[in-house]
Amino acid sequence: MDSFKKMFSNTTVKVLGGDLQAGEWQFATGTLWGAFDQVSLVGEVQKVTLQTEESVKKLPEMAAWGLAGSLVLGPLGLVAGALMGGNKKEVCALCELKDGRKFLATMDSKVYQEILAMSLMK
Numbered sequence: 001m002d003s004f005k006k007m008f009s010n011t012t013v014k015v016l017g018g019d020l021q022a023g024e025w026q027f028a029t030g031t032l033w034g035a036f037d038q039v040s041l042v043g044e045v046q047k048v049t050l051q052t053e054e055s056v057k058k059l060p061e062m063a064a065w066g067l068a069g070s071l072v073l074g075p076l077g078l079v080a081g082a083l084m085g086g087n088k089k090e091v092c093a094l095c096e097l098k099d100g101r102k103f104l105a106t107m108d109s110k111v112y113q114e115i116l117a118m119s120l121m122k
Contacts, residue, residue, distance in 0.1 A: 013105050019101035021036075050112070051091075
């Protein structure tokens with residue numbers, strides 16, 4: 001069940017470089033959770049600069065939506081489900097924290113919006 005839930009999870013933040021350890025982090029409740037570290041972002045985000053934005057097809061999600069569509073609507077549902085599922089916006093952003101640390105990361109657009117909102121909190 002966890003692997004199925006993780007397949008549809010969009011809370012992964014992939015840190016590419018900077019003052020945080022590179023790798024996959026999970027974003028939850030305003031905190032980045034790494035393998036051996038955690039960074040609270042609430043009230044700590046100074047600035048977020050969008051670097052790139054692109055549409056990404058997630059194959060596991062596409063397959064799951066296609067299967068669900070085929071079960072409900074048959075062959076036509078398979079095609080519709082595959083086309084509808086798996087479309088995500090992924091962004092790359094430079095995040096600057098108030099303590100001077102910076103990191104470059106790719107993330108789902110919804111996570112980006114949450115982090116951007118935190119930069120507006122003073």
